[in-house]
Structures are given as structure tokens and as C-alpha cells.
Amino acid sequence: MFRTFYLPLNVASTSGYGLFRTSALLPKMKNSILFLLLLGGYSAWAQLPTSSFAVSSACPASARNPSQLYQVLQDGSLQTVGTVRINGGNNLIINGLGYNQADQSVLYGMRVEQQSLGNFTTFTPQLYRINLSTALADSVRPMTAPDTPPAGELTQPTGSQSTTDVRQALNFVADSGPDGQYYIGGATFRIIFNTLFGFPLPNTARVSDARLYVGTVDLTNIAAPTWQRLNTSDPATAAVVESFRSQAEAYIRSGGSGPTPEGGIQDWVYDKATGNLVSYLGLTDQYLTISNPATAPVAVTTNVATPIPAATSGDRNVGAMFSDRFDNVYTVRAATGEIFRIDGQTGNYTGRAYGAALGCTRGDAVSFRDALPLPVTLVRFGAAATTAGVRLDWLTASEQKVGYFEVERSATGTSWQPAGRVTAGNRPGGQSYSVLDAKPLVGQSYYRLAMHDEDGRVAYSSVQPVSRAGDFAVQVYPNPAREQVQVLLPTAELPATLELRNTRGQLVRQLRTDAGSNPAQLRTAGLPGGVYFLRVRQAGYSKTSRLMIVAP
Structure with a gap:
């Protein structure tokens, strides 16, 4: 079900001794997180589909390196924004990314924190709001786990057995709908032990009652997640859950010396066309679809007829997923960072791959609703303050049936006004453009490029911040x-x-x-x-x- 066995977050024990006494459950941390924000053109070559952002942590995971926020150019090169850090505080490692379409100046993510027996019973993922211009993060609130099911619904211990009930909010399974609805994964299960003189024996552990959940959070009015149990009665989905249950049980019994549980849901993405959550299960080449995720989630798992290419590294796990407005879904190979485009409905590989430009990329990804590939390949868009105003420059690699470009300006990053328009040249080899905003705002402002095709469709570049002292004219x-x-x-x-x-x-x-x-x-x-x-x-x-x- 999940790529690694995760350490329980909130535990209730009937043994009187709390946690079972083993250090075998320390998780392997995801060693980097990818955030792709599809905001521009599309290229038929082996490039990233659009101008993007990435949040990644340098390998190895054991080094606990903080996340870095980058702007990812279309050729895959990275332009550093900064280290993701709390305003005036510590650096962060972030996963489980989401967004609110109404505010494209920030993203949201959950903190990845090394779990140990010391924080076994108290650890809860914290949600942060991250500024795309500065990489500064503000703490929003904890993402509390789903409640433990009623005792009457769970397997009961017998004789001298003890139980540990585990409930988790998963800080690596999350995505958003364009309306700011944030979907996160959750799980509960019970571990039953035989005891000796009142102490639980890990080598007798039996995992039972494994349940999955979908939690929803409104990013415009953030509160604790509202959890709905995921219906996994579909036989293929039930087999995915059972595979994880049996692997987790074997791992606990081995005291951590056995294989770590592999496969299953490592991320999911919101399909904007259907409103479903979808997940590519890399280890088994299956496609899991969750319908009605906010109200009555039901999961169905199918075999993928045309799977993504076999992994040369031997690690077939998927570390991230994201989508675009054409209902294409992209999956990122956990071990290598290779990006593959798959069909959003079937999971079939479309034949489009984008190399390993992002390197080691176990993690997460998300894209705004206006991630619309257009017949223009935007190489770069930049904004710079000058003595005459703010100069906007951009470069395209190809254009076809593009109507015009419009530079838009905002004082807040949310409400946009036109600042200049240029007719597209529609040259097959692309060209460079330049516009001067002779009446810029004083202080911090934001610019983006709106690309209008002849059919009326619009896509946007990444947002560029500009700070200009200028003359405060009153x-x-x-x-x-x-x-x-x-x-x-x-x-x-x-x-x-x-x-x-x-x-x-x-x-x-x-x-x-x-x-x-x-x-x-x-x-x-x-x-x-x-x-x-x-x-x-x-x-x-x-x-x-x-x-x-x-x-x-």
C-alpha cells in the first residue's frame, strides 16, 4: 500500500506499557520532494512540459537536508529561489503538496519529520504555507489523524494478548482540486501481540483491521481534516491492502531486519476532469481510482495495459504525481527522477518521457488548474526593475496559432491587471519579446505572462516578483x-x-x-x-x- 512502513503517529495501547519495545519501525525518509507548477507551453521534445517549480532535498535522505525551492526551466535546469524555512526559524523538509487556485503566490505542504520512539505517540504532520517568491513558510495548523474505529469493529485480543491501535495522517499522500480542496491520505490498523510478563513480543505481532481514509481540508478556511473511510471492497484494491498488511506484519515480526514493505499508494493526484483521485502503483503497474473522494470515497484498481518503461535501477516505485489541464497525468520514478506522461483515465503510458532532469526525486507534485499546454513553447519569462520602469522579457522556442501575449501585473499576487500586450509572431523557431511597464507599482509587485491562442484558450507563465522603490507619487x-x-x-x-x-x-x-x-x-x-x-x-x-x- 505504501512505499515504506510508516511509524504510527497516534497510538492507544491496552497492554499498559504503551509502545511495543522495538526500534525496528524507523521509516526510510523520502529524500526529495518535487513541486511542478504547469504554467506555460508544451514541447514535443524531451523537456519538462512547462515552466515549473521544484521543492527537493539533496540526497541522501539520512542527511536530513532541508527542502530547496527552485524554479524549473523548460530545459530542466534549476534556478534557486531559496531554502524552505520557517519565517525567522528552522529549515524544513516538505511533502504532501497542495494549492489554492485563487492564490498562485503560495503552495501548501506538510512537514516531513524524522519519527522515532520518542515522538511515536505525539507526532502529527504540520501544514505549512510556502511563499513561491521567497521560500518562507508559515505554520498553518496540524493535520490530525482519523479517529480509531470503535472497539466493537476491531479484532479482539484473547488471553494475555495486548493491542496497539495505530492512526495516521500521511504526510506524503496529498493533492488539491482547483477549488482549494486539499485531499490527504490516512490509515488506521491494529497490532496484536502475545505478551510475556505483560510485555508485548514483537516477533508475535499480527496486523489486522487495516483501513484507508481520504481527508479533506478547505485551503481557503483551513481547519482539521474531515475524514471519510475509503471503500476498498473492490477485489483488486483489497489485494493491494492485504499485500501491505502482510508485508508490514512480517517486517514488525523481523524486528526491522526483514524487507521494508513496498508498493501500493505512494502518491495520488486530483483529476480535474472527473473529480477523482488517481494513483499509479509503480511496483505492480496498476492504476487506482477513487471516486467521490470528499463524500463517499470508493477505490477501484485495474491493471495497466501499457505500463511505464521498466526501471533500469530495479526500483519501480513512484515518488510523485502531477497533472495538466488536458487530463494528462505525470508520474515521477522515485529512484531516478524520470518523468513519464500517462493517460489520466487508464494509467497507460503515452510514450512521452522527460528524462531525469530532476535527479533524485522521491516526493510529491501538484499543478494549478490553468496548467494548459499551448502551441507555444515558452523558454523563459523574466521581470526586472529599471530606471524607466519594469522591463518584461520572454523567449519562445516555437509558436503555432498563438493570438497574443499579455503581461499582467498584481500588487498581491492574486488580483491581476493588464500591463502590456504584444501580438504573437508565430515563428516556428520562436522569438524574443520585450515590454516596458512605464508606470509600475511602488514596492513589491508581481508579473506573469498570459499566452492567448487563437481559439481563446489562455495559459500563464510562472509569477515573477519585482521590488522597486521608485517615486512614491501622491x-x-x-x-x-x-x-x-x-x-x-x-x-x-x-x-x-x-x-x-x-x-x-x-x-x-x-x-x-x-x-x-x-x-x-x-x-x-x-x-x-x-x-x-x-x-x-x-x-x-x-x-x-x-x-x-x-x-x-
Whole structure:
């Protein structure tokens, strides 16, 4: 069922001694995590499908290297964004990635933490929000495990036997729908031991009552997962669960000296066309489909008629999966990082492979809804502040039936406005383009490239942050003023604060504007005539202007 035997997260024991006494259950950590954000064109050559992002940890896994956030260019080369780390705190290793279509400036992921007998009963995956521009991560909340089933539904011990009930939220099985619904995997099972003088004997362990769950979390209003038990009555799916159960039992009985459980669900991906969760089972070349994942999940497993190519390394496990808007699903070989495109409905290999550009990539992947391959191959898109404004440059390798390119700008990374348009050249060999935004925003802003084809379809490049001090331009009129004054802000996309003080420094008027309010109107009626000072603050900048008020 899972690539490695995972250490239980939350345990209830009937033996009185808590955990069974063995160090055999320390897991093999996934040694890197991939995040692919499909936001551009498509190439028929052995390249990554689009401009992407990657989160990966350097091998070996035992070194506990932190995740690095990269921008992945279409040729597979990596451009470093930074080490994934808590704001003002420690570095992180991240897995189980998800996203919210409404906010393409961040991704979400669960922390991968080395489990041990010391945190055996207390470890719960923590969800983080990761900024794609800075790699800084903010803790959101713990992802609590599904509840232990009622005792009456579980296998009962006999005589002097003891039981350990295990429940887990899996920090490596997760993906999102475009509406921000985050789907994570969960499991519960019971371990029954014979005892000697009250102590459980690992070599007598029997694993029973293995159950799988689908948890849902709304990334726009994040709360604890809502868990639904996965129906695994389908015979082929039941065989997958039984295979894991028997392997886990043998592993525990061996005291950790036997083979680690292999195969089964190592990741799943949300299919945007059907609303199903799908998983390619690399060890057995099977395809598992979960329908109605949020309400009444049911799993069906089928054999893949055209499996992905055999692994040269001998490790056939899949370490990551992601999808695009054409219902293609991509799987990443755990041992080598090779990327294969498969059919989203059947799991059949389509004949498209993308090499091992990402190297050692056990981990996870996810893509935004607008991951739409277009007849334009975008090589790069960049934004840079200049004395004249912000220069936007991009390069294509091929174009076919492309209508036009539009540069879009945002102060927040969520609400976008056009900043320039260029007609596509549609040259088979591609070409370079350049646009100047002569009226950029002051402070931090974001740019992306919208690629419109002749059929009306649109895809987007990766988001490029730009920081520009510039001139914090504020216009105040009329000056002198009587009843009120109009204040034209540097940008309407961000809130602002206006403070009016007299010559003694006393605050006599204050106004806080919402985003979209421009110009702002400040009432001056009722104030004595004379000289005042108007201070405007927005986006971390401020400017003070001299204002004359004329009494009626």
C-alpha cells in the first residue's frame, strides 16, 4: 500500500506499557520532494512540459537536508529561489503538496519529520504555507489523524494478548482540486501481540483491521481534516491492502531486519476532469481510482495495459504525481527522477518521457488548474526593475496559432491587471519579446505572462516578483481645500492610511482606505483655516504633503 512502513503517529495501547519495545519501525525518509507548477507551453521534445517549480532535498535522505525551492526551466535546469524555512526559524523538509487556485503566490505542504520512539505517540504532520517568491513558510495548523474505529469493529485480543491501535495522517499522500480542496491520505490498523510478563513480543505481532481514509481540508478556511473511510471492497484494491498488511506484519515480526514493505499508494493526484483521485502503483503497474473522494470515497484498481518503461535501477516505485489541464497525468520514478506522461483515465503510458532532469526525486507534485499546454513553447519569462520602469522579457522556442501575449501585473499576487500586450509572431523557431511597464507599482509587485491562442484558450507563465522603490507619487487636490480633498494614491490595488495633522503635530483627521479606492476622499470641512500636513502611507512607503485649508 505504501512505499515504506510508516511509524504510527497516534497510538492507544491496552497492554499498559504503551509502545511495543522495538526500534525496528524507523521509516526510510523520502529524500526529495518535487513541486511542478504547469504554467506555460508544451514541447514535443524531451523537456519538462512547462515552466515549473521544484521543492527537493539533496540526497541522501539520512542527511536530513532541508527542502530547496527552485524554479524549473523548460530545459530542466534549476534556478534557486531559496531554502524552505520557517519565517525567522528552522529549515524544513516538505511533502504532501497542495494549492489554492485563487492564490498562485503560495503552495501548501506538510512537514516531513524524522519519527522515532520518542515522538511515536505525539507526532502529527504540520501544514505549512510556502511563499513561491521567497521560500518562507508559515505554520498553518496540524493535520490530525482519523479517529480509531470503535472497539466493537476491531479484532479482539484473547488471553494475555495486548493491542496497539495505530492512526495516521500521511504526510506524503496529498493533492488539491482547483477549488482549494486539499485531499490527504490516512490509515488506521491494529497490532496484536502475545505478551510475556505483560510485555508485548514483537516477533508475535499480527496486523489486522487495516483501513484507508481520504481527508479533506478547505485551503481557503483551513481547519482539521474531515475524514471519510475509503471503500476498498473492490477485489483488486483489497489485494493491494492485504499485500501491505502482510508485508508490514512480517517486517514488525523481523524486528526491522526483514524487507521494508513496498508498493501500493505512494502518491495520488486530483483529476480535474472527473473529480477523482488517481494513483499509479509503480511496483505492480496498476492504476487506482477513487471516486467521490470528499463524500463517499470508493477505490477501484485495474491493471495497466501499457505500463511505464521498466526501471533500469530495479526500483519501480513512484515518488510523485502531477497533472495538466488536458487530463494528462505525470508520474515521477522515485529512484531516478524520470518523468513519464500517462493517460489520466487508464494509467497507460503515452510514450512521452522527460528524462531525469530532476535527479533524485522521491516526493510529491501538484499543478494549478490553468496548467494548459499551448502551441507555444515558452523558454523563459523574466521581470526586472529599471530606471524607466519594469522591463518584461520572454523567449519562445516555437509558436503555432498563438493570438497574443499579455503581461499582467498584481500588487498581491492574486488580483491581476493588464500591463502590456504584444501580438504573437508565430515563428516556428520562436522569438524574443520585450515590454516596458512605464508606470509600475511602488514596492513589491508581481508579473506573469498570459499566452492567448487563437481559439481563446489562455495559459500563464510562472509569477515573477519585482521590488522597486521608485517615486512614491501622491497627488493632492484641490490645494487650497475647503470641504474635502482628493488624494490620488500610487496604486488602487492596496489599502492606504491618510493622516492629517496641524502645525502642532496634532492628528485632526484620519482615513483608512480599502483596496480599489482611488482617489481617496478626505473630509476637511469644519477645520480652522491654515497650514496642515497630510501623510499618506501605503505598501510600506509614506509621503507627507503640505496642504492649505481655507475656512468658509
